[in-house]
Amino acid sequence: MKKLERFRRIVKRTLSFSRRELKLRTRYKWAFLSNTIVIPLLHALPMILLYWGIFSMIAGEFEEVNAGNYLPWLLLGALCYQVFFLGNSFFKGRFIEEKYWTTITGTLIAPISKYYLLFGVIIQLGIEGFVTAVLLTVLSFIALPTTLFSLFLLFLIFLLTVAMGAALGLINGTFFLTNENYCIFFDYLAYILAFTSTYSIPYEVFSSIHPIVAGIVQVNPLYHIIKLTRSIWFGTFEPDLLYSLLYVVIFVICLMIIGVYLFSKITRRYGVRGY
Amino acid sequence: MSMITVENLTKTFKKQIPQFWLKSLFRPKFEDFKAVDSISFEIKKGEIFGLLGPNGAGKTTTIRMLCGIEYPSGGTIHIDGLELQSHYRQICEKFNVLFSDKLLYNRLTAYDNLLFYANMYSIGDPEKRANELLDFMNLMPWKDQYVENFSLGMRMKVALARALVNDPEILYLDEPTLGLDVKNAETIRTYLKSLNRTILMTTHYLNEAIVMCSRIGILQHGKLVYIDTPDNLKRLYSENRIFLIDTNDNQAAKKILAKNPYVKTIEERNTKLEVHLNKCENYFDILNDINHLKLIEFQEMNTGLEGLFFDVTDEAEKTNQ
Numbered sequence: 001m002k003k004l005e006r007f008r009r010i011v012k013r014t015l016s017f018s019r020r021e022l023k024l025r026t027r028y029k030w031a032f033l034s035n036t037i038v039i040p041l042l043h044a045l046p047m048i049l050l051y052w053g054i055f056s057m058i059a060g061e062f063e064e065v066n067a068g069n070y071l072p073w074l075l076l077g078a079l080c081y082q083v084f085f086l087g088n089s090f091f092k093g094r095f096i097e098e099k100y101w102t103t104i105t106g107t108l109i110a111p112i113s114k115y116y117l118l119f120g121v122i123i124q125l126g127i128e129g130f131v132t133a134v135l136l137t138v139l140s141f142i143a144l145p146t147t148l149f150s151l152f153l154l155f156l157i158f159l160l161t162v163a164m165g166a167a168l169g170l171i172n173g174t175f176f177l178t179n180e181n182y183c184i185f186f187d188y189l190a191y192i193l194a195f196t197s198t199y200s201i202p203y204e205v206f207s208s209i210h211p212i213v214a215g216i217v218q219v220n221p222l223y224h225i226i227k228l229t230r231s232i233w234f235g236t237f238e239p240d241l242l243y244s245l246l247y248v249v250i251f252v253i254c255l256m257i258i259g260v261y262l263f264s265k266i267t268r269r270y271g272v273r274g275y
Numbered sequence: 276m277s278m279i280t281v282e283n284l285t286k287t288f289k290k291q292i293p294q295f296w297l298k299s300l301f302r303p304k305f306e307d308f309k310a311v312d313s314i315s316f317e318i319k320k321g322e323i324f325g326l327l328g329p330n331g332a333g334k335t336t337t338i339r340m341l342c343g344i345e346y347p348s349g350g351t352i353h354i355d356g357l358e359l360q361s362h363y364r365q366i367c368e369k370f371n372v373l374f375s376d377k378l379l380y381n382r383l384t385a386y387d388n389l390l391f392y393a394n395m396y397s398i399g400d401p402e403k404r405a406n407e408l409l410d411f412m413n414l415m416p417w418k419d420q421y422v423e424n425f426s427l428g429m430r431m432k433v434a435l436a437r438a439l440v441n442d443p444e445i446l447y448l449d450e451p452t453l454g455l456d457v458k459n460a461e462t463i464r465t466y467l468k469s470l471n472r473t474i475l476m477t478t479h480y481l482n483e484a485i486v487m488c489s490r491i492g493i494l495q496h497g498k499l500v501y502i503d504t505p506d507n508l509k510r511l512y513s514e515n516r517i518f519l520i521d522t523n524d525n526q527a528a529k530k531i532l533a534k535n536p537y538v539k540t541i542e543e544r545n546t547k548l549e550v551h552l553n554k555c556e557n558y559f560d561i562l563n564d565i566n567h568l569k570l571i572e573f574q575e576m577n578t579g580l581e582g583l584f585f586d587v588t589d590e591a592e593k594t595n596q
Binding site for chain 2: 009012013016019020023024027101102103105106107108109110111112267268269270271272
């Protein structure tokens with residue numbers, strides 16, 4: 001009974017963060033709809049159109065991209081990229097606002113584990129990014145249908161991607177609160193992760209440049225997420241996919257632990273600066 | 276029993292020295308700036324303790340350190356016998372803070388604000404608690420209104436309700452009546468006095484501190500330069516009153532006043548007399564002595580309690596120099 005009560009409280013606290021975020025985001029509803037649906041699509045569209053044109057001419061040149069799959073290949077890559085960036089940019093944006101609204105102290109002095117904050121935000125981002133994800137998934141489905149089981153697996157990957165983006169964003173946001181100078185390193189890191197994620201450029205291109213570049217791609221968890229997504233969709237299950245899944249899961253768990261630890265320790269030790 | 280014990284609390288910030296911008300980009304120079312300089316005090320359970328001081332004296336930094344959101348550079352803080360840094364989570368349940376009307380989400384309704392914060396603490400029924408507090412603050416009719424549409428007085432009420440959300444044993448109040456009109460300030464003061472909690476409050480208003488607090492500390496340049504009860508502070512005030520007197524015969528007035536036991540010193544300022552009184556609460560005693568003379572001007576120089584505040588802080592400054 002006590003355990004049930006404890007679990008109920010954990011869920012309630014986590015959801016109170018999700019609720020707060022959604023309420024704050026939906027205060028101006030048209031801006032919210034634009035920011036969550038239109039802007040991500042506008043970001044993704046030029047890249048999709050550009051590579052659509054390129055792949056329609058040279059798709060056969062690559063092992064993983066062919067004339068039959070290049071459109072969903074691109075759409076799924078864009079989906080992962082958008083979802084990752086939704087998570088990654090969230091905390092920085094939120095902490096900018098909280099710093100200037102001078103509300104961040106309320107969260108810092110609350111006697112709660114900061115995991116509630118992270119999980120609450122992951123749930124909220126899951127809801128927020130769901131529309132974009134569904135749109136891109138439907139387009140991929142029209143281009144190349146897949147099984148219901150694959151869609152279910154894709155949903156889990158979607159949550160994993162949000163969690164990874166949010167955890168990395170929490171680290172970035174933490175440094176934003178204490179010293180904005182350090183944020184630039186995480187911004188660079190996010191760009192490197194995005195560029196080497198193969199969301200629009202096949203892995204063969206990177207491996208043909210230099211082994212070091214190929215190595216960077218291999219350690220990039222976003223690359224493994226995109227690889228998993230495409231493999232699940234196309235039904236091309238290979239033994240190394242299990243390695244990719246394990247790698248991503250461990251990476252996300254570690255990132256969440258590091259993110260929450262840094263947020264708790266750094267904000268307590270160095271305080272909030274710059275407002 | 277001591278609820279809050281602060282010993283040699285110090286906070287040093289790095290202050291950047293102005294340099295040529297290119298140099299400051301690669302080799303910025305800093306100097307230490309002590310915002311709080313080795314202060315010590317104790318607050319008993321149920322006591323209201325006031326921290327006074329001019330802007331930049333270190334009042335807010337002290338509260339931020341007591342809340343655990345600013346890490347002290349030195350010294351210790353014990354709350355109810357527990358060391359703050361090592362028992363932070365445990366202590367967090369015991370206190371709450373009011374930073375003027377800050378900590379409120381203007382884009383949320385009053386109820387949503389309170390509900391969010393109520394969920395952060397170990398409260399049986401957060402929804403009930405949020406409603407109770409809105410009712411207590413007479414804010415029920417505005418329950419579902421966005422805080423951004425509230426007046427400052429209403430925002431302060433919501434902020435106070437937020438600070439009471441966990442029914443804290445200790446309340447830290449950073450300028451709780453700042454910017455409020457007389458009526459709203461009085462309402463907030465009445466609420467606070469009725470709470471019977473251990474309260475540490477900072478304020479710019481000496482009169483407010485005297486009305487509210489059982490002890491008062493005055494901070495100047497991060498140092499606690501004065502700490503005593505309001506009664507003693509008032510006594511000190513009555514011992515240090517200065518009046519400017521101008522009559523039709525100032526020499527005669529000077530001779531008469533010099534014989535008065537309450538008069539400490541008389542100095543001539545231009546054509547007027549500056550009379551320093553000693554332990555005199557009623558200045559009519561002085562005026563009675565010279566009532567046969569024509570009084571042209573009679574003015575108190577150190578304008579009441581505020582004047583004393585300047586006296587104390589000025590004296591501390593001289594000692595520092």
